[in-house]
Amino acid sequence: MKNIFVLAAISGFIATGAAAQNTAFDNQDRAIDAVEDLEEQIEDDAERDVIVFGTEGREIGSYGSVSLRATATNDDDETASDIGIGLRYGTFDGVNGFDTTASFIFSEEDGEETENQLLAGADYRRNFGDAFFGFAKADLFFDRLADEPGETAQDIFVGAGVGYRIFNENNLQWSVQAGPGYRFIDVEGQDRVEEAAAAVSSNIFYSLSETSYLTNDTDIITSDFSTNVTNEAAVNVALNDALVLRTSLATVYDDAEDDDFGDAKNTLGVSVVYNFN
Secondary structure: OEEEEEEEEEEEEEOOOOOOOOOOOOOOHHHHHOOOOOOOOOOOOOOOOOOOEOOEOOOOEEEEEEEEEEEEEEEOOEEEEEEEEEEEEEEEOOOEEEEEEEEEEEEEEOOEEEEEEEEEEEEEEEEOOOOEEEEEEEEEEEEOOOOOOOOEEEEEEEEEEEEEEEEEOOOEEEEEEEEEEEEEEEEOOOOOEEEEEEEEEEEEEEEOOOOEEEEEEEEEEEEOOOEEEEEEEEEEEEOOOOEEEEEEEEEEEEOOOOOOHHHOEEEEEEEEEEOOO
């Protein structure tokens, strides 16, 4: 007999009373993607206002959200459990914006850990005008179960650069940013890699109607060791002022592990985000 218990809860808090939003380049998608899987995921990055994008037009103040997903399965004395936790916090003072995101995933089968990963990111932006902005960011990845030769146990990137808003209209917004940085990588069976790196990001928002919109977020981090590409395309539908239905396709490619883009990891996610003041 199979018993499955699923608990999914998501909550957001907004100090200013405005809906929490993704910034132009919060570069948190890797952390959020990890909380999704092919069955059903609850994620906390769908809180983008239909009209507002980036620091342009954002309410002054702070915002944040917490998401939780947990499953437990018992099937003929075989047990399995999964836990996913997502946290976000951000502030904006009219010129400067700061965002942080963290995601933790834990899985266990018959008493043995099968997944234990932490992903986190921090992003600072400063507007220099209507179109140009500067940024500084850090992306962190830790895998506590990486013990086989060639598996990545740690990948940290820190960098800074400039960005430009190519389109910044009510129904179409597209921003790009790029800059140099440094990377710290620990791979099982190899010496630590510390080397110069670069980051390039693109963020596209297109409004289909007053209640639906498309997004496509792309992040690339490259160095001599490897190139990581993350892309997430999503369709978002606001069911009401508080509830958003999001369907997304996330693609993650790492040329240190994948021979070509055909080997990339693709994740189809369906999530519901509840926002309340």
